[in-house]
Amino acid sequence: MAGIYIHFPFCKKACTYCNFHFSTSLNYQKTMVESMLKEIDLRKSYLGEELIDSIYFGGGSPSLLSAKLIGEFILKIKKIFNVSETVEITLEMNPDDSSTDYLLELKENKVNRLSLGVQSFFDDDLKLINRIHSANDAIESLNKIKDTFNNFSIDLIYGLPYSDIQKWEYNLKTALKFEPPHISSYALTVENKTVLKKQVDNGNILLIDESLVEEQYFYMIDLLEKKNYDNYEFSNFAFPKKHSVNNNGYWKGNPYLGIGPSAHSFNGKNKRSWNLKNNKLYIKSIKENKLLFDEEKLSLKDRFNEIVMTGLRTSSGISLKTIREKIGDRYADFLEKTSEKRVISNDLYWDADSLHVSKKSKFISDGIASDLFLINL
Known part of the structure; x- marks a missing residue:
């Protein structure tokens, strides 16, 4: 089994904690999409005859892509690779992108799983980390997704500045109202070269004590286990048979191919590579039929x-x-x-x-x- 990851490197707005590769300049999205589609052709032999059981659109904000373009990626992958008939096709989505028409179009183009980046149901939290959506946007989005998709995940962040167990309880119980088949929840991490790192270093934002972060984590485990979620990985919870195929592939050491600037690939044995983290140079190299990436051989x-x-x-x-x-x-x-x-x-x-x-x-x-x-x- 193997997976394919599509990294779309554009966002409307930069979250303060994010250290993934992206750009808020949306001027050359069309050229980027053309380059990424061409990279799929250039990398067609990477996975050999491995059966593809997961296609995952991440970023960045891949829900900026039209459903038609997402469908083009899926069709090209199915044409070139050995894709399972039951392949899980996941799209990371921002709440503000989830119109009913868009959701229906995604289903028509064979997307069968969504991962919604809620992070918090409190507007003060969302403003603090510079998310573009509001708490009400998240609620409305989940109502529409639940009516359209039977497989979806909610992303939440615990350990946010100024948070406490009461706010965290509200976030979890609000999410549970929608009976999501999957929940991913990560502790806020202060990464280098992020706005959050500067804010913390300058004393503009105070992080909560590690013991409070731990309290939130164990509260989550206890609550979700009572609701019959399987804590199948440290930060991931799911109903039976709803584990993320993409996530499980990474943890099992399955091979995967990453498409797009900064995307990582692994041959399943001893080589890991990652594409250039520069949008313009990535586009230029693909136009010249060149693949620019760094590679390491694993001992x-x-x-x-x-x-x-x-x-x-x-x-x-x-x-x-x-x-x-x-x-x-x-x-x-x-x-x-x-x-x-x-x-x-x-x-x-x-x-x-x-x-x-x-x-x-x-x-x-x-x-x-x-x-x-x-x-x-």
């Missing part, structure tokens, strides 16, 4: 550390069998030995041959994973 140590990091974030855990088959016996033996202390402290536990993070230690799972990383062997 066995790199692959082991990635499996540890991604595995501990998922409900599937880290499989010793997978490590033995993909990397080697001594790496599996190393994991068994280095995990002993964390198992004794009840941060980790074994279920058959799979290593899992205990519920009480989920919030520090990345730190636990780093303790298990291989430096030398």
Whole structure:
């Protein structure tokens, strides 16, 4: 199984926390789309005969694209690649883009899943992080999406400045009113080279204490588990059979192809690459039939550390069998030995041959994973 990710690098407005590659200058969208469609042709051999089970439109704000153009991408991918008849086709959407006509047109063009970037149902939060939509826009959008799509996800952010458990409870319970099959929720992260980073460094915005962020996280887990959501990955919750195919592919180490400036690709074995982060140079290179990207070759140590990091974030855990088959016996033996202390402290536990993070230690799972990383062997 493999996935294809389409990175559309344009937004109407820059969110303060975002460090993804995008531009708020919308002047050359048409040329960009033409270049991205051509890149699909240039990369047609990358995935070989792998069966494509996910096509994902991200960004940026891909809901700026017309449904017709999105349909063109889908048709081209289906023409060139080996696409599953049950392929999951996801579009990231902003609430202000979700007119009823647009939603119906997306369905006609074979989009079958939406991921709505709500982030918060409070206008003061949305203004603080410079989102373009209002809380009412989000409510109206969800009403329309629920009437049109049976598979959709809501994105929320916890740990926002000045937030408390009451606001977070309201956000979650408001989202739950729409019975979303999937919820993705991420802690606010202060990334370098973002407006938020400058605001925090200058003292214009005060972050809440880490203990309050942790309280919000565990409140979310408890509430969503009671509502029968499976916390199948640290930040992702879904009803049975509604796990994101795109997300699961990343965590399982499946190959994927990224199209568009800054998009990442992985051959499923030992090579990872990422396209140039410059819209104009990307367009120029594609016009000249050139692919400009950086590439790294992953060592066995790199692959082991990635499996540890991604595995501990998922409900599937880290499989010793997978490590033995993909990397080697001594790496599996190393994991068994280095995990002993964390198992004794009840941060980790074994279920058959799979290593899992205990519920009480989920919030520090990345730190636990780093303790298990291989430096030398």
